[in-house]
Every structure is written in structure tokens, then in C-alpha cells.
Amino acid sequence: MYDKTSFPKILNIGPSGFAIALVLGAAVFSAGCSDSGGNNSNEPVGSSLLSLNLPDSLTGGTEASNHLSLASRALNVAKSGNATRSSSGVGEPCFYSGVEDDDVFRNGYRMSKFMISAVATWTCLSDTIIDLSDSVPHDGLIQEAENDTLAANYDADEPTHYSVTDDSATQTTVRLYYGFDRSMPPTSGDNPGFFLSWNEADNGDISGRMVVDASSIDPLDSDPEAPTDMRVDFDYTDTAKVADMFLRFDNGNAWADGLRIEVTKDLTASSLGQVFTARGLMEMKAQFAAVDGITELPQLRMYTVSDRLGEGAAVAEFVDVSLPLEIDAVTGDHLGNYLFDKTDIYFFDVNQNSITPWDWIDKTITDSQYRGGRNLVTMTTADIISFLSLSPTYFSGTECANLGDDCTVLLNAIFTDGFADQEQNQGMNPMDWRSTAITSPAYLVSVYPNGSNWIGAFDLMFTPYP
Helix, strand or coil: CCCHHHCCCCCCCCCCCHHHHHCHHHHHHHCCCCCCCCCCCCCCCCCCCCCCCCCHHHHCCECHHHEECHHHHCCCCCCCCCCCCCHHHCCEECCECCCCCCCHHHCHHHHHHHHHHHHHHHHHHHHHHHHHHCCCCCECCCEECCCCCCCCCCCCCCCCEEEEEECCCCEEEEEEECCCCCCCCCCCCCCCCEEEEEEECCCCCEEEEEEEEHHHCCHHHCCCCCEEEEEEEEEECCCEEEEEEEEEECCCCCCEEEEEEEEEEECCCCCCCCCEEEEEEEEECCCCCCCCCCCCCCEEEEEEEECCCCCEEEEEEEEEEEEEEEEECCCCEEEEEEEEEEEEEEEECCCCCCCCCEEEEEEEEEEEEECCCCECCCCCHHHHHHHHCCCCCCCCCCCCCCCCCCCHHHHHHHHHHCHHHCCCCEECCCCCHHHHHCCCCCCCCCCCCCCCCCCCCCCCCCCCCC
């Protein structure tokens, strides 16, 4: 009898380090952090200027063990002569769980939750920085932080200097500098590793930008697959809040160039309708799995909707993705290599801890091609045909035998059956507002702020929107 588990995990196509890489920025502030004892609540405190109040079903919820006391860890002003509050006054949980393991690509919902948790983390951290900036002079002078490069407890992940500037009556900018000795402090000509500027217009609109240069933060411990630059644009009005995140990957990342995540909160929508919309797009440099005979670059795009409580739907599209179906590396059994397009739909509930947190799971291969490499040694095509209920002649003739043949029936059978520990298609379309919302997803079309390249994307400047 053929063992399902010997089949490859089709959706686990991303490097295991990707989950860690995306939340690199959170580690910039949270590494080594612990709450200093004054506030252990999961409820946010202080500023909520940029908060989106995302439901847990979109973020995975906060991790209670990762309370961030940024007064001592980020700005390090808790004990400065100008501080007006102690670090015990700040204990905001800013790290969101996202997904619990590295199997990010298992379905469209997990991909969405993973991405949205990064936006939730950074909006929370931005609010904390904004709150803490009230504790120090807004004179634009570069101040020493407590983190001294010559001290035994020096931490390269923490800033050594900072400044806060009032650019106008409505705009403020915070800059954090990393790795500077006190004998040679940064000057106005040096670039900070962290830049946050925000503007509160007279009409109540809020706009802002955050830029993080990961290469300047502990460069000796850099990850060649991690993002090197990140930017988040904020545009909040009385009708909608939009946080737009752009990440550029290190040149050492063999498969990804950039990632964009946009989260919108509609302030005019019904609470039980499409309140939150999240869109994601990855710019690829190569296939996740290199396969002979496949030179196409894959495309990954995601679209998620949710009501205010957290019930929603996620749809992901994989386009031109390579799929090597190696059955057993020891015996040499291989079902061949394929190029496929897939639409992945997942309708999710508010309670993700329930036995069935989904209403409908539907993974559909919309197009595929056989690209060679089939080699059955201990198995036969008849074994596969029998197990997946394919036609008797499926691997012969013109069905799925020759280069370029359409093998969509085979790949859909794998997802429908849950073959080889794949997540089985199950449930049914509830035909509610979510069905309408994802009928024609408006996907992002570029990962770049200017639409074509990274030029100027991470400049440390921000002009408030008119």
C-alpha cells in the first residue's frame, strides 16, 4: 500500500527562515527586552495614534511574554535627566504571534495572518515611540542613550543615540542611531537606523512614515536572507486608516526581492461587513524550488477581508510556481516536475482556537504543465491512478504524459483528497458578504513605492500629505 506521507508537502515551499526574517524589525527593539515590572497587562497603554485595533484572527494575538519596555530599551531615556516617567510606566505588548510555525504557505489565510501581524507589530511600536517621545526635549539635538559601546552590557541591537525634532507645529520626527561611540557621536550628517516622522493636521488627519535601515543595526549579526530596509507609510483620515509596508530583501536572498503589505481599515463600513482589507504582494527573483526546465518567475499575491470582530476570508494566488513531486529520495521515485497556478481560498471564523476555525477551504489549481522528470522505480502510474481516482489512461496518451501537457486534474486531486498530509478541501461557500468581497480581488500591482524600483524608497524624509 502506498504511504501518503512520503509525498512532498506541496505548500511548504518557502525557506524556513522567512518567518523570522519578516519580523526582523520587531527583534530590533524586543531582543533582550522584558517588562520592568510595572505593567503586565495585555491592554495597550499610552498613545494609540497609529493603532488599527486589528482583531486577533488577523494577527494571531499578542504574545504576553514579549512586553516591550521601550523607555529603557529603545530610547533608553528612563533614567535620563530629562525623563518625566519611569520605564515601569510603559509595558505595551507589541509582538504578535502571526503563525505558530514556519509553515507560512500552507494556505492563503496563514500567509495573510503572518503578514498582517508584522503591520500590527510596527504600528504598535510606532505608537510606543510616539508616546515615549513626549518624555524628552524636542530640540533636535542628538542625545546619548544609556547603551554605551564600551560598557560590558552593550547591545548592538539597541540605539546608542537619539533625537526628537518638532519640524512644525503639527509634525514631529524621531531618529535613533546605532553603534556610535560616545567619543565619536553621530552628527546631523549621519543616517539613523530608525526614522519615524508623523503629522497631525488641524482637521484630524494623520500621515507619517517610518524607515528602518537594518544594515546599520548590529551589522555583524546580519542575515543574508533577511530584509535590509523597511518603510511604512501611514495615511489616516476620518473615513479610512491605511498602513502600507514595503520591505526590500538582502541581495543574498536567492528568491525574494521585495514584499509589500497594505492594511486598510474602513471607518465608514458596517461592523459586520468589510471593515479590514489586507493586500500582499511578493516580487520574486527565482522559484522557491529550482527545477530543470522551468525558467518562469513565480508571482504571489494575497487579499484578505474581515469584519470588525475578525470573521473574514483570505484568497491567495500562486502564479507560475514550480512543483517537484519527489515521492521517495531513497528509491528514486519521482512523479515529475510541474508549473502551476493556484487559487487558495480560506473563510475563517473569529475563534481560531476552535476545532473547526474555518467555514470553507478551497484550493484550486487553475492551470498546470508537466515539465518532465517523472521516474517511477518501485511504484507505478497505476498506483497513483488508483489512489487519486484518476482515469485509467491519465499518464499516457495526451492527458499528462508529455512535456507541456495539462496536469491540472492530478494536482487538484491531491488538494481535494488531502494527499500526503495536505490540508484537505472542506466545508462549503457560506455565500455571505465575504463571498462577494473576494469575487474580484483588487490585488497590489507593485512592491515598490514608486511603482517600478527601489530608488528613493528608503530616503529618511517625510513631507506631510496635502
